Amino acid sequence: MTEFGYVETGRATLHYASEGEGPLVLFVHGFPEGWYSWRHQLPAVAAAGYRAVAVDVRGYGGSTKRHAISEYSLQELAADMAGAAAALSERPAVIVGHDWGAPISWTSALLHPQQFRAIACLSVPHSAPGEIPTDEVHDKIFTQRGRYFYQVDFQDEGRAEAELEADPAETIRKFYYALSGDAPDGTWPTDKKPGDGLLKGLIEPPIPLLWLTQEDVAHYAFEFGRSGFRGPLNRYRNRRRDWNMLRSRNSHVIAQPSLFISGTRDLATRLAGSDGLDRMKDLLPGLMGIHMLEGAGHWTQQEKPHEVNSLLVDWLAQLDG
Numbered sequence: 001m002t003e004f005g006y007v008e009t010g011r012a013t014l015h016y017a018s019e020g021e022g023p024l025v026l027f028v029h030g031f032p033e034g035w036y037s038w039r040h041q042l043p044a045v046a047a048a049g050y051r052a053v054a055v056d057v058r059g060y061g062g063s064t065k066r067h068a069i070s071e072y073s074l075q076e077l078a079a080d081m082a083g084a085a086a087a088l089s090e091r092p093a094v095i096v097g098h099d100w101g102a103p104i105s106w107t108s109a110l111l112h113p114q115q116f117r118a119i120a121c122l123s124v125p126h127s128a129p130g131e132i133p134t135d136e137v138h139d140k141i142f143t144q145r146g147r148y149f150y151q152v153d154f155q156d157e158g159r160a161e162a163e164l165e166a167d168p169a170e171t172i173r174k175f176y177y178a179l180s181g182d183a184p185d186g187t188w189p190t191d192k193k194p195g196d197g198l199l200k201g202l203i204e205p206p207i208p209l210l211w212l213t214q215e216d217v218a219h220y221a222f223e224f225g226r227s228g229f230r231g232p233l234n235r236y237r238n239r240r241r242d243w244n245m246l247r248s249r250n251s252h253v254i255a256q257p258s259l260f261i262s263g264t265r266d267l268a269t270r271l272a273g274s275d276g277l278d279r280m281k282d283l284l285p286g287l288m289g290i291h292m293l294e295g296a297g298h299w300t301q302q303e304k305p306h307e308v309n310s311l312l313v314d315w316l317a318q319l320d321g
Contacts, residue, residue: 002042006062007055009083011076015062016055016084020046023320024089027054028081028108030099030123031232032164032172034061034223036216037098040305041312048313053088055081057101059231061223072234074107074242081105082112092117094316098301099123099268100235107246109254118286118319120259120312122300123268125280128252134239148192154236163197164229169221170199176212177205181265181297188267211303257286259315261308263296288315 003018017035019042027038035054045052056063058080059072070076081104085093095116097105102124109119130137135155142149154160164171175198178188182205189201208214246252260280262269269276281287291311293304301308 007084007087009080009087011083012058012064012066012080014055014058014064014080014084016053017042018051018053019043020049020051022050023091024085024093025050025052025316026081026085026088026093026095027052028095028097028101028105029054029057029060030097030101031235032175032220032224032229033099033101034220036219036223037299037302041096041301041309044309044313045316048316050094050316051089053084055084057104059227059234061227065227065231067230069234069237070241072231073238073245074103075111075245077104077235078108078111081108082115085112085115094118094120094319096120096312097122099298102126106254109256109258110249110252113254113256116256118257118259119254120261120315122261122308123263123266123298125260125262125269125272125276126252126254126258126283127272127276127279128283129243129246133243135243138239143194146193148189148194148196150198151236151239152194153196153198154233157230157237160198160233161229163199164233165224168224169217171224172217172220173205173207174199174202176299177209178202179267179298180209180212181263181295181303182209183297211299211305253283253285255286257288257319258284259289259291259311260284260287261291261293261300261311263293263298263300263303265295265297266300268298288318 007014025045029037035056038054042052059065095105102121106126109116138152177183293307296304
């Protein structure tokens, strides 16, 4: 049975869902999700002998929501995860992240290695910061060429919030479908111009899908209806701050045991570049596997729950066997 609670991290209060007893496995969601995106993983990991806890990241659901952009930097959110892990477990935890939850988890393991004994991430590979700040790269590749890119679009405070909050259910339906493995090639528009907005050109999907029901959409719509999108969007507004922090580090090697899972149709993994997985290997000496799930799009653990559960449970067994 799923239990709900709140944990104080030292800098924020995080709402969480929990199942099972045993060593802590901490799940970190991405955009625009919430603890609910791990609804299929919590019972499977709990049944394997662990305490599975999925948090609402700061700015989402029932967790602390602050206005300032700087409150949503990778450094701040990694500190949240380390604080949550320390409060929920006497021993180092395993951390699992998807989408933005992946960089948050990679950074948590990098900055707080004493708190996290292993890490598994979905969709977004680990990487070291490049020579050029991320925002300058995006400006050169997209904006200067008259091309729309959602991460640039999200920098405009208030406008992006208004678009996404006008109808949260529509936002979830269209955005989820466009990045899923079910969407035909070409569903994600490539001909939009700067300022067009996220939802322009996205089609209404045939809900229910096998992995996304009307009830699922209603849950997300309710959560974003009460929390809004400013906190989630502020994560994208820390590109330069995150780059500066990571560039200040001498090493980006994560030594803990690690695992990576993605889908063959995940646009976020492709965004890391054709050599993204190879570059990741050099930074993860404890890497125990890379698994690309055939036909899966961006919403890995929701689209392919049984495959993800099997990979995670097998990996945990190897860690603790």
